[in-house]
Amino acid sequence: MRSSLRIIWLLQKEEPLAFWGGLFLAFLPAAAGIALLAVSGYFITATAIAGLSAGAIAFNTSSAASSIRLYASMRIFGRYIERVITHDATFRFLANLRSGVFRGLVARESNGTLSQRSATALSRVVSDVDQLDGLFLRLVVPLASATIITGLTLVILWQYSPMASIALGAVQAAGLTILAKSGGHRQKAQARKLNAARDALRVRVSDLVRGRRDLSVFGGLEQQRVAALKAVNQLDDVQEQNELTDMRNQAVVSTMSQVMVAVTFLFAAYSYQQGQMELKHIALFAFVALALPELLISLANSAGSWSKMSGAADRVRSLLTVGQDSEALQNARSNSETPSFEVGKDALNLKGIHFAYTPKAAAILDGVDLALPTGSRTVVIGPSGAGKSTLAAIVARLQTPQSGAIQIGGVELSGMAEDKLRAALTVVGQRTQIFHSTIAENLRVAREDATDAELWEALAHAGLKELVEGRQEKLETHLGEGGLGLSGGEGRRLALARAYLRNPEIWVADELTEGLDHATADKVLASFRAMTRGKTVLMVSHRASELEGADRVLVLEDGKLGEVTLPLSDEIKGRLRDD
Numbered sequence: 001m002r003s004s005l006r007i008i009w010l011l012q013k014e015e016p017l018a019f020w021g022g023l024f025l026a027f028l029p030a031a032a033g034i035a036l037l038a039v040s041g042y043f044i045t046a047t048a049i050a051g052l053s054a055g056a057i058a059f060n061t062s063s064a065a066s067s068i069r070l071y072a073s074m075r076i077f078g079r080y081i082e083r084v085i086t087h088d089a090t091f092r093f094l095a096n097l098r099s100g101v102f103r104g105l106v107a108r109e110s111n112g113t114l115s116q117r118s119a120t121a122l123s124r125v126v127s128d129v130d131q132l133d134g135l136f137l138r139l140v141v142p143l144a145s146a147t148i149i150t151g152l153t154l155v156i157l158w159q160y161s162p163m164a165s166i167a168l169g170a171v172q173a174a175g176l177t178i179l180a181k182s183g184g185h186r187q188k189a190q191a192r193k194l195n196a197a198r199d200a201l202r203v204r205v206s207d208l209v210r211g212r213r214d215l216s217v218f219g220g221l222e223q224q225r226v227a228a229l230k231a232v233n234q235l236d237d238v239q240e241q242n243e244l245t246d247m248r249n250q251a252v253v254s255t256m257s258q259v260m261v262a263v264t265f266l267f268a269a270y271s272y273q274q275g276q277m278e279l280k281h282i283a284l285f286a287f288v289a290l291a292l293p294e295l296l297i298s299l300a301n302s303a304g305s306w307s308k309m310s311g312a313a314d315r316v317r318s319l320l321t322v323g324q325d326s327e328a329l330q331n332a333r334s335n336s337e338t339p340s341f342e343v344g345k346d347a348l349n350l351k352g353i354h355f356a357y358t359p360k361a362a363a364i365l366d367g368v369d370l371a372l373p374t375g376s377r378t379v380v381i382g383p384s385g386a387g388k389s390t391l392a393a394i395v396a397r398l399q400t401p402q403s404g405a406i407q408i409g410g411v412e413l414s415g416m417a418e419d420k421l422r423a424a425l426t427v428v429g430q431r432t433q434i435f436h437s438t439i440a441e442n443l444r445v446a447r448e449d450a451t452d453a454e455l456w457e458a459l460a461h462a463g464l465k466e467l468v469e470g471r472q473e474k475l476e477t478h479l480g481e482g483g484l485g486l487s488g489g490e491g492r493r494l495a496l497a498r499a500y501l502r503n504p505e506i507w508v509a510d511e512l513t514e515g516l517d518h519a520t521a522d523k524v525l526a527s528f529r530a531m532t533r534g535k536t537v538l539m540v541s542h543r544a545s546e547l548e549g550a551d552r553v554l555v556l557e558d559g560k561l562g563e564v565t566l567p568l569s570d571e572i573k574g575r576l577r578d579d
């Protein structure tokens with residue numbers, strides 16, 4: 001609940017006019033609806049009484065009729081304007097929420113604290129944000145108008161009959177309590193079940209689609225299909241329970257409205273009998289009793305989703321906080337010094353780096369020191385799982401060490417502005433993202449303003465010029481999702497061309513030729529060496545061929561870096577692949 005309130009407060013702070021305007025306008029037509037029914041009731045009764053008294057009691061029909069016209073128009077036009085304003089507020093709220101959440105997601109992904117699989121995290125975030133689109137429309141607006149209007153109505157009715165007014169208030173309060181309860185603990189459990197069922201379905205379907213080739217080859221396709229169907233059935237069951245709860249809430253409200261009319265009528269009649277109320281006001285009470293539960297109907301429709309909203313708000317709030325922190329950090333870093341790379345000084349310097357993925361896990365890096373002089377080429381080797389890629393990620397600030405200091409070109413990495421860091425250092429590796437776009441656009445990810453001539457130069461350095469020239473649409477050739485239309489080696493070289501456009505001083509290569517055959521790996525390595533001539537290079541590798549031309553080879557083992565004397569001993573060579 002606290003998270004929901006924080007998010008509502010955020011909405012109010014960012015769009016105060018739309019928020020308060022929407023609330024006020026939501027209040028108007030609802031109040032006009034009650035007034036309309038109340039005056040109509042009063043009008044009908046008073047006219048009947050005047051008629052029955054054969055003119056003995058006078059009744060001014062014109063003022064009542066004009067009130068009815070006024071309230072009816074207020075209700076219709078007020079509702080229209082209210083819808084426009086509250087929906088506008090909701091869209092603004094969603095736009096702000098989405099960008100805040102996305103900022104948080106990017107911050108978590110880039111500092112390595114995204115705890116779930118990224119596909120699960122992303123789809124969970126999408127459904128959380130969808131859930132919260134009702135926060136203003138389905139919770140704040142109906143709850144605020146139901147509370148304020150009920151309060152105001154009861155104060156007005158108090159003048160006519162305090163007892164009937166108390167009866168009305170008690171039944172309305174009972175209705176609100178039942179609805180709030182139905183959005184309580186059981187609902188929380190149901191919301192958790194619903195999320196779990198949705199996650200299970202997403203994971204099953206995503207595994208089925210992405211892993212269809214392996215599943216066909218190893219015969220697990222049918223098993224995975226059955227698991228996906230089971231997840232569908234579980235989701236159906238949970239959704240059915242949710243629908244039942246919604247229906248129960250609506251039944252509560254409609255039963256309550258009947259009870260309200262009966263109880264209010266009884267109390268009003270009793271007040272009349274006691275001489276505390278005029279006959280014509282009894283109908284006023286009865287009609288108000290009919291109208292008040294209308295305020296609860298929209299609450300009843302959404303009561304089932306309050307818990308879901310509250311769970312979603314908890315998760316979304318933590319992402320918003322991460323996003324805000326990351327933005328504040330970026331702002332604080334924005335005035336950092338520009339790194340300078342001078343021959344004879346260290347381009348990169350790591351001191352006493354300790355890193356573990358979780359507080360309880362064993363340290364992957366346990367006091368690592370590393371100094372890369374400007375223009376040097378260093379290769380880090382080590383057994384699988386030793387932490388080589390982790391070291392590369394830390395150097396690129398994609399992971400944050402628990403302790404230790406890193407300097408790039410004499411500037412502290414933790415305080416360096418993002419653009420200065422990315423201009424100074426780049427990472428190329430086995431995982432290359434090729435976007436579903438043209439070759440030119442894929443390259444301009446690195447430098448938006450690069451000219452066509454510069455793109456061709458980068459392609460030439462990456463050994464891709466002939467290939468692209470051979471394609472009919474040249475730089476405008478469309479690449480499919482995940483680099484379709486390029487071989488693994490070509491994709492890797494396109495990534496090198498992209499990195500070349502940045503022309504950084506420090507190049508970090510993480511398993512650059514992993515998964516490529518010998519001939520292709522050689523081509524990629526040749527492009528890499530040509531591009532990085534005179535630059536500072538840190539390579540993480542398994543392959544003997546990647547060690548060629550290295551000034552230094554270091555071995556990472558048991559969390560520590562050790563120097564390997566060159567030429568390599570047979571023992572070290574034995575650990576490397578020489579394909």
Ligand SMILES: Nc1ncnc2c1ncn2[C@@H]1O[C@H](COP(=O)(O)OP(=O)(O)OP(=O)(O)O)[C@@H](O)[C@H]1O
Pocket residue numbers: 357364382383384385386387388389390391
């Ligand atoms: N996001 C993560 N969360 C938890 N543990 C991780 C994560 N990424 C890697 N690890 C673990 O950290 C250890 C080091 O992984 P890393 O990828 O850095 O090793 P590596 O030396 O590059 O291995 P390889 O040579 O096989 O690529 C491994 O035991 C790995 O399972």
